[in-house]
Amino acid sequence: MTTHLALLRGINVSGHNMIKMEALKTTLEAIGFQNVQTYIQSGNVFIDTEEENAAKVGFQIKQEIFKVFGHEVPIVVIGAADLEACLKNNPFLKEKEIDLKKLYVAFISTELRSDSINDLRISQFKPDEASIDASRIYIKYAVGAGKTRFDQKYIEKKLNVTATIRNWNTVTQLLKMFQER
Numbered sequence: 001m002t003t004h005l006a007l008l009r010g011i012n013v014s015g016h017n018m019i020k021m022e023a024l025k026t027t028l029e030a031i032g033f034q035n036v037q038t039y040i041q042s043g044n045v046f047i048d049t050e051e052e053n054a055a056k057v058g059f060q061i062k063q064e065i066f067k068v069f070g071h072e073v074p075i076v077v078i079g080a081a082d083l084e085a086c087l088k089n090n091p092f093l094k095e096k097e098i099d100l101k102k103l104y105v106a107f108i109s110t111e112l113r114s115d116s117i118n119d120l121r122i123s124q125f126k127p128d129e130a131s132i133d134a135s136r137i138y139i140k141y142a143v144g145a146g147k148t149r150f151d152q153k154y155i156e157k158k159l160n161v162t163a164t165i166r167n168w169n170t171v172t173q174l175l176k177m178f179q180e181r
Contacts (some may be wrong), residue, residue, distance in 0.1 A: 001034070001048045003181055004057050005083070005174060007107055008043025008065075008165035009074040009152065017071040019043075027068050028061065037177070043073075044166075046181065054078065058109075059148045072130060074162040082135070083175040091131045092140045100168045106137040106155055109162035116159045125150035138175055139165070 007038040011017040024045065028036045033047040051057050054077035065073050086105050092098055111118075111134045120132060127142035128150045137155065141148055145167070155163045166174070 001050060001051045002079075003035075003046060003178065004054055004179050006043075006045045006047065006058060006061050007076045007078065007164045007166065007179065008045065008061075009076070009162070009181070011043045011071065011073055012041045017069075017073060019065070019069050019071065021156060023069075024065075026043075026107050027064055031060065031064050035181070037181075038179060040170070042170075044170070046177065054126070058175060060067065074109075074164065077164060078107055078166050080105070080175070080178040082157050083171060083178060085133075085174050086136060086138075086171050087175065089133060090138045092138060098140075102141045102144070103168035104139040104141065105168070105171050106139060106152065106163045106165045108135050108155075108159070111135050112159060116161075120158055124153070137163075150165075 011019050019174040021041060024040055025036045028045065028047060033049050035046070035048040037046040038044065058075040062073060062075050065071055069101070087172060090103070092103055112132065125148070128148050129140045129158050130150065131138040139150065145151070145165070150162050152165050
């Protein structure tokens with residue numbers, strides 16, 4: 001069995017794409033996923049399955065959500081190693097007196113090409129800061145996530161990928177949950 005974490009984008013936000021976590025859990029169990037566990041209402045779902053391919057798992061979840069709830073929900077599926085890499089590779093954690101409430105991670109659906117990374121690096125999104133690796137973008141917002149143009153929509157448009165952003169507290173909590181499984 002492989003444990004995957006499905007990061008659903010855009011559910012239960014401002015009254016849109018409403019899905020109760022218990023209903024989502026039941027739906028995913030009905031199609032064969034095991035040990036389904038959700039974390040907060042914004043769409044973080046752990047599942048166990050024989051399927052090792054994260055993209056296939058994401059596609060299966062996406063199809064079922066559309067079939068049952070009628071919502072087109074972008075999904076990024078990651079593993080424990082992705083979250084461990086976040087803690088290890090986030091360059092902003094090395095800064096003295098960093099405000100963890102300003103740190104976020106954008107998880108990307110596919111590995112970024114070097115030309116895409118360069119395009120994003122040269123784009124202007126000051127005063128926010130970002131550091132990019134192959135499948136994640138570490139973000140430090142100057143004011144806050146709600147007051148920036150460097151958001152998931154900008155990332156998706158600029159890079160032609162699916163992206164979903166989580167705050168640093170959620171990232172660390174999800175890693176803790178992975179470790180407890």
